[in-house]
Amino acid sequence: MEPFMVARRAILVSGLAALALTACGPKAPAPSAADTLTVAATAIPHAEVLEFVKPKLAAEGLKLKIKVFNDYVQPNTQVAEKRIDVNYFQTLPYLQDFNREKGTDLVTITGVHVEPIxxxxxxxxxxxxxxxxxxxxxxxxxxxxxxxxxxxxxxxxxxxxxxxxxxxxxxxxxxxxxxxxxxxxxxxxxxxxxxxxxxxxxxxxxxxxxxxxxxxxxxxEDKTSPYVNYLVGRPDNKDDPRVKKLAAALTSPEVKDFLAQKYAGAVVPAF
Structure with a gap:
């Protein structure tokens, strides 16, 4: 093949590749594990509150993966075993009792709401x-x-x-x-x-x-109940930027309005 033909073909291939990239546009990078946070919760109201803040967090670059449980043991067990990052379902007295009985060292991160029993x-x-x-x-x-x-x-x-x-x-x-x-x-x-x-x-x-x-x-119970529901994690991830971002979202004015409108006094903001 003549040299000028080789050069011409190389230019043509290069041009087609550039055209394909221009037509498709740049692809958004897939969320990495570092941009994802897993949260264990009970269905109502905790998972509903998490679903409410999920789009806001996504816009900030954090993908929230919500795992719903119908018991109070597995959400703590799986966080302690590092299968899940954090959980949102429990009061401080329950957490203290769980830590004492199971030998775990889970910690509170921020108080979100009270559910008068x-x-x-x-x-x-x-x-x-x-x-x-x-x-x-x-x-x-x-x-x-x-x-x-x-x-x-x-x-x-x-x-x-x-x-x-x-x-x-x-x-x-x-x-x-x-x-x-x-x-x-x-x-x-x-x-x-x-x-x-x-x-x-x-x-x-x-x-x-x-x-x-x-x-x-x-x-x-009335609104003065001390049984606040907390976002809970581990000592090794309580200061994780992703966890802090979730904590900020859960204690935002938007969540306060959401709780008031959706639950009409059955779930009361604690912040």
Missing amino acids: GAYSTKWKSIAEVPNGATVAIPNDASTEARALILLAKNGVIGLKNPSDLSTLKDITSNPKNLKFKELEAPALPRVLAQVDLAVINTNYALDAKLNPSKDALIA
Whole structure:
């Protein structure tokens, strides 16, 4: 082949390649692992709040991968084992109890909201109507059981040695209606509501069961509840820029407005 033909062909190939690149335009780089953050959450309201901030974070270059769980153990276990980066579902007393029992060292990053826990019934319209010998279902994890008992004590249903302490059934000092308590896994409480006289249910599970805490609960914590729900991580990633970016998004004015509009008092901002 003549030299000028070789040169001509090289120019032609080079020109076609340049034309193809111009036509297609530059491709956006695929998100790397460094630009992705995995978050464990329960479905309502935590995953809903995360879905709300997801587009904002994407615009800032952070891809949020939300993994929904229906229990309180795996979200912590998987973060501790570094299978998931952070989680958003729990209160500080629950986290402290989990760390103590499991030997983990998970840490709080920022407080986001409060879900006032409430007592529900399909049989009675007020707490005063709950009869003698009634069956009351409460969560069986230590921190939430204490929270349920404190709620009942503050409303005069039972008496406790120290209503501000981490109480158990053994700490009940008075039970004027001879209530019978059933300790159950928190996710199961809405399912047994029709089978008991009263059930103290975490707000996330109440919302998931289409219960309206501000209307359906016979009694409930008020807005001064100390049980704030936190974004939680590990000592090694609590200062990670991606985690800080999520923390900032979760405590933004936009999230405060979202909580107020969507949950109408059932979920209260803690910031």
